Amino acid sequence: MPEKIIESFNIKRLEVLDEKGDADASLMPPLSDDEIKKMYELLILSRTFDRYALNLQREGRLGTYASILGQEASQIGSAFAVENTDWIFPSFREMGVYLTAGFPPYKLFQYWSGDERGITPPDNLNIFPVCVPVGTQIPHATGAAMAAVYRGDKTAVLAYFGDGGTSKGDFHEGLNIAGVFRLPVIFICQNNQWAISVPRERQTASKTLAQKAMAYGFEGLQVDGNDIFAVYKATRDALKKARQGEGPTLIECFTYRMSDHTTADDATRYRSMEEVEQWKQKDPALRLKLFLEKKGLWTEAYQKKIEEESKTIIEDAVKKEEAIQPPQPKDMFTYTYEKLSQRQSRQIKDF
Amino acid sequence: MPTLNMVQALNLALREEMQRDQDVVLLGEDVGKDGGVFRITEGLHDLFGSRRVLDTPLSESGIAGVSIGMAVYGLKPVAEIQFMGFIYSAMEQLFCHAARIRSRSRGRFTCPIVIRTPYGAGIKAPELHEESAEALFCHMPGVKVVVPSTPYIAKGLLISSIRDPDPVIFLEPARLYRLIKEDVPEGEYTIPLGKARIVQEGNAVTVLAWGSMLQRVLQAAGAADCEIIDLMTLNPFDEETIFKSVKKTGRVVIVHEAPRTCGFGAELSASIAEDAMLYLKAPIIRVTGYDAVMPLAKLEDYYIPDVEKIKRAVNEVLKYY
Numbered sequence: 035m036p037e038k039i040i041e042s043f044n045i046k047r048l049e050v051l052d053e054k055g056d057a058d059a060s061l062m063p064p065l066s067d068d069e070i071k072k073m074y075e076l077l078i079l080s081r082t083f084d085r086y087a088l089n090l091q092r093e094g095r096l097g098t099y100a101s102i103l104g105q106e107a108s109q110i111g112s113a114f115a116v117e118n119t120d121w122i123f124p125s126f127r128e129m130g131v132y133l134t135a136g137f138p139p140y141k142l143f144q145y146w147s148g149d150e151r152g153i154t155p156p157d158n159l160n161i162f163p164v165c166v167p168v169g170t171q172i173p174h175a176t177g178a179a180m181a182a183v184y185r186g187d188k189t190a191v192l193a194y195f196g197d198g199g200t201s202k203g204d205f206h207e208g209l210n211i212a213g214v215f216r217l218p219v220i221f222i223c224q225n226n227q228w229a230i231s232v233p234r235e236r237q238t239a240s241k242t243l244a245q246k247a248m249a250y251g252f253e254g255l256q257v258d259g260n261d262i263f264a265v266y267k268a269t270r271d272a273l274k275k276a277r278q279g280e281g282p283t284l285i286e287c288f289t290y291r292m293s294d295h296t297t298a299d300d301a302t303r304y305r306s307m308e309e310v311e312q313w314k315q316k317d318p319a320l321r322l323k324l325f326l327e328k329k330g331l332w333t334e335a336y337q338k339k340i341e342e343e344s345k346t347i348i349e350d351a352v353k354k355e356e357a358i359q360p361p362q363p364k365d366m367f368t369y370t371y372e373k374l375s376q377r378q379s380r381q382i383k384d385f
Numbered sequence: 386m387p388t389l390n391m392v393q394a395l396n397l398a399l400r401e402e403m404q405r406d407q408d409v410v411l412l413g414e415d416v417g418k419d420g421g422v423f424r425i426t427e428g429l430h431d432l433f434g435s436r437r438v439l440d441t442p443l444s445e446s447g448i449a450g451v452s453i454g455m456a457v458y459g460l461k462p463v464a465e466i467q468f469m470g471f472i473y474s475a476m477e478q479l480f481c482h483a484a485r486i487r488s489r490s491r492g493r494f495t496c497p498i499v500i501r502t503p504y505g506a507g508i509k510a511p512e513l514h515e516e517s518a519e520a521l522f523c524h525m526p527g528v529k530v531v532v533p534s535t536p537y538i539a540k541g542l543l544i545s546s547i548r549d550p551d552p553v554i555f556l557e558p559a560r561l562y563r564l565i566k567e568d569v570p571e572g573e574y575t576i577p578l579g580k581a582r583i584v585q586e587g588n589a590v591t592v593l594a595w596g597s598m599l600q601r602v603l604q605a606a607g608a609a610d611c612e613i614i615d616l617m618t619l620n621p622f623d624e625e626t627i628f629k630s631v632k633k634t635g636r637v638v639i640v641h642e643a644p645r646t647c648g649f650g651a652e653l654s655a656s657i658a659e660d661a662m663l664y665l666k667a668p669i670i671r672v673t674g675y676d677a678v679m680p681l682a683k684l685e686d687y688y689i690p691d692v693e694k695i696k697r698a699v700n701e702v703l704k705y706y
Contacts, residue, residue, distance in 0.1 A: 165482075167477060167481045170477060174453050177456075178454040179454070184455075204478075208450060210444065210447065211447050369491050376579070376623065
């Protein structure tokens with residue numbers, strides 16, 4: 035019997051907006067000028083949040099923090115496509131996603147300063163608390179999508195993780211089950227090239243991370259993760275597909291972690307400055323600014339205005355956060371179970 | 386009133402809860418058409434369909450993780466892990482997430498899942514099919530650990546576990562599945578979590594046990610003046626009932642199948658020493674499995690505490706006045 039090819043695949047890479055700020059009109063998603071400006075403003079806001087968080091950490095006013103610098107287009111572009119009823123399961127480097135979803139910035143500072151109350155989302159948002167163990171939030175997204183289908187809701191679910199997360203067993207289990215049940219879940223992989231000190235090519239021998247979706251029987255594509263329009267378009271298309279019952283999508287956002295892994299890390303120990311410099315040319319904010327300028331939507335005055343506004347929002351958030359009374363020690367017990375156990379009832383008397 | 390074994394009682398509990406509450410769904414390996422390898426879910430797929438009884442891929446961490454996602458969305462998933470030895474690959478999901486979601490989100494999200502799994506020795510099964518790892522879960526605040534000891538108790542505890550707003554690890558002693566039959570009423574009754582029951586009142590020795598060891602304790606000490614307590618919930622456990630009994634008897638024997646070191650008996654023993662030491666007349670004695678890997682069938686009877694060992698321990702503490 036002759037051998038024959040029984041399966042083959044192609045992986046698409048999507049780019050809409052280039053480094054010079056020119057967009058491919060045939061691929062440009064339908065966004066009004068106001069929406070594009072809103073995206074840019076969220077990008078500046080997220081970057082401002084990030085800068086302040088790093089400074090506050092250095093001053094000892096925040097704990098260890100994971101910077102999002104360089105990944106803003108991946109985060110805002112994807113979260114901008116989401117409906118309020120959708121669910122989001124982030125990892126720990128998604129402050130741009132939280133801010134785009136409408137999470138109050140003062141609460142994010144509260145969380146990073148070491149107060150669990152900060153990461154409790156407002157009642158109208160279904161964005162899950164930060165997930166620390168890498169990749170373990172992926173099956174939760176699959177489960178929430180399964181529940182949404184069970185209830186007959188038109189809800190879709192997004193899971194965020196990085197290139198390192200794709201090496202974890204829960205990536206496999208979460209995507210595999212999502213594929214088997216054709217669930218309305220979108221897996222957003224921000225491939226920022228580094229898992230602390232381990233480069234992308236040491237995570238997997240696969241040429242792309244997107245192609246891993248093929249093994250689970252659904253579409254995977256790579257997008258330029260520093261191109262906010264490409265990320266938005268891919269997410270929007272995947273959400274539409276999900277809502278129509280056509281199953282999951284894996285989107286690999288090809289981006290770069292411009293900062294250290296966290297404030298406790300020093301990236302100069304393991305990667306070259308040349309590499310970082312090269313990625314500076316691909317900055318997601320710069321190319322969106324150039325795009326707006328070419329469309330006549332950007333002026334120096336506009337830039338100054340939105341930077342001032344962002345600064346005011348973030349400084350107000352810091353003030354608000356620092357005025358919050360610290361949590362009560364009793365809270366440690368209150369939220370372990372719905373009711374205190376016999377033993378907890380005795381232990382809580384220490385406070 | 387029907388006379389049922391534990392398999393039938395658990396099946397009845399699942400059926401009644403699924404009829405009562407549309408949010409209850411079952412998932413796991415072979416729980417659908419096959420009805421589960423021990424037949425706990427037999428007939429439920431036919432009755433409720435594949436929408437509510439989900440055969441999943443072979444994926445323990447995925448089953449636990451997906452259950453967590455379903456629960457935070459608002460459903461009440463009851464997942465089966467086929468044998469306790471396979472729960473180890475789901476530990477990260479249970480410890481890092483199920484146990485912590487209420488706390489991490491300060492009550493905004495909760496995780497009302499039930500993870501059912503057969504546990505314990507005595508069924509002549511392959512390696513890792515007879516584990517007694519209950520103590521691991523008792524060390525994790527945020528999860529509850531429940532162990533039934535009879536068909537009647539099993540039904541009541543499972544209903545309570547499904548209705549509980551927190552994650553429950555529900556450990557089903559595999560050796561008891563078809564060993565005992567008793568009257569199990571149809572319709573609703575619950576047995577509260579976090580409460581022990583006094584199976585036999587007595588004044589001379591308090592004997593603490595749970596799950597499959599309870600039957601052996603009854604054989605060994607049923608005729609003696611022993612107060613036999615079935616813990617039923619190990620985490621959080623009912624220290625009030627235990628202390629009250631110990632203060633009355635002054636003698637304690639703790640029986641479990643799991644290895645001795647850091648077994649749940651160690652916690653009970655330490656708790657009694659802290660709170661009731663001055664009432665003790667004798668050293669606390671533990672009758673447990675050995676600090677050795679659970680052996681295969683030919684050696685398992687040497688490993689599991691037997692009636693003789695329990696009798697010897699009771700006689701030993703009775704030597705002290």
